[in-house]
Amino acid sequence: MYRFAHLSDCHLGAQKHPDLRELEFEAFRMALDDALQNDVDFMIIAGDLFHSNIPNMETVKRATLELRRIREAGVPIYVNYGSHDYSPSHTSMIDILESAGVIDKVVRPIPGKKLGLEFTVDEKTGAKITGLSGRSRTLEAEYFMKLDREALEAEDGFRIFLFHSAITQFKPVDLADMESVDLNLFPRGFEYYAGGHVHRKGCYIEEGYGPIVYPGTLFGSYAGDLEENARGETRGYYLVKFTDRAREPEFREIRPSEFEYIECDVTGKNSQDAYHQIGREIAGHDVTGKVVMLKIRGELSSGRTSDIDSASIREKLESMGARVVQINRYGLSTREIQKVRVVESDVPRLERRIFREKLAGLDIRNRKLVEEGDSIAVELLRRLENEKAPGENKSEYEKRIIEDAEDVLGLDLGGDGT
Incomplete structure (x- = not known):
């Protein structure tokens, strides 16, 4: 019997309040310690290890020390990009940590008419891990549609499909606006589906698929997450035992604070x-x-x-x-002062709602902007929030921000903003 830990959405560096930032990191450390105490053979982090693809360096330093501690204990850590980790135009911190030998990034596409994926084989257990990373807007669904599902389904052994997307069939009612991928686009027959991106835990059983599992966020990156914590939502990770198939995943609660x-x-x-x-x-x-x-x-x-x-x-x-x-x-x-009522406390949903309402009042002829304008605006806002990296001068920072904006908007301004 082998064991692995499935974490996701750690969002290290999301919290700005010093005590909340410390609790955020404490939850991460507690989860790693608990997994070690349960003798796991490897760990999976299903995206959004950090809250930004260029996170605060102190956050990176502390996270690296913890991850290296796990690696030195003989436990490999397999990861994919989350939507917050990923940048198409710049090296992500995930890539740097992989280059340092701290983690293993398992998403390795094989070019061709269909999108093939290589498997990463865990040396001790023989488990075969592959999957897709999180992307912005509709790109995730496009990648899933291009998958060579037949080749993936023909692979033998204990297979884990790692992903960072909501699944349409399992979205909570109050998250109906969240972009998602239809389950039918996933390869069938894998022994375990390790999900991220949805901030609530869930384990789903569907005919033709192994357990489809979301650990949820480990602590919470937004005010809405913390409010859910206070209202009784439990946070943590899944501990999974397996031989030729996965046993029922066990949710391990992590509580750094009341x-x-x-x-x-x-x-x-x-x-x-x-x-x-x-x-x-x-x-x-x-x-x-x-x-x-x-x-x-x-x-x-x-x-x-x-x-x-x-x-x-x-x-x-x-x-x-x-x-x-x-x-x-x-x-x-x-009653005396009329105000626009804001009912959402979840920042991404609030941003999307505001952009959607503004777009509805504009005469837009570009079909892409009509269909994806709110998603493009939210993604552009997220990219513009990235801070200047240590050692990066003003011109380098401005050039990076312009390139990020070009990528989101699908433009080529020649890199100088003109």
Whole structure:
């Protein structure tokens, strides 16, 4: 009986708050330690190891030390690109770590009329691993459509298909807008399908396929992820035992911190009464040492939303012993001042919704922009958020940003932006 650990969506470097950044890394370290204690023969990270393809160097340094520790323990680590790891025009940190011998990137296409894939064979167990990386927009579906599925299905042995995409048939209802790939485009008959990209855990059994598994995000990269943590969503990784087939995957919970979810509905209250109601509500919670996710919603009868002082509420919770306080006021409004209501706390969905609404009001003749404009805008925004790399001067940074923009927009500006 062999064992492997299946992680995904670590998103190291996503959190900006110092304590949350530390918890993010602690979750990563705890998962690796737990896997070692369970005597795994290898590990799989199904994309988005980092939150950016050029992450903060301190984050890279800490992650490299942990990954090297696993490798020196005799446990190989197999990875693919996630949508945050990948850059078509620049070397990713994943490539650098592979060059340093810390990890093994297993996506190796074979050119031809159909897209073939080489298998990486794990030396100890004989497991054969292949798959596709995450891409932006509709490129993932295009790659899946080109796959030489017959050749992949004809391969013998214990096979793992590694991917970083949502599957249409298994998308949660509230994630209906998420781009996805139809299950019928996947090669059939593999013994295990190691997924990433979807931030919620799930294990699906479908006739003709081995277990199709998503570990979900290891800690959470967005406010919506952390709110789900506080509302009871468990995070962690899957431990999988196998011989000639995979046994039922075991979910291993990783909990670097306790969370507390507090929701206050102040509908019908004036701003002063609402503020006092929030104070009474938080006083009834034990927040000692916890990450507190406070959600304030409802329509005030009078007063301004700014009258509800978030800073003093945060100070109150911190004085009660809260480790981190995150306050969500997106659902708070007033009758006196008409505001655009924002119901999503998931940043990518919010961005996509705003772009889609703006595009709907424009007279666009370009069919590609009509069909993919929101996806292109979100991807362009993500690329523009990349920070200047250490040692990179201003002109090099600007050139890289322009090349990234060209790639997203499908343009060739000659690299000088003119």
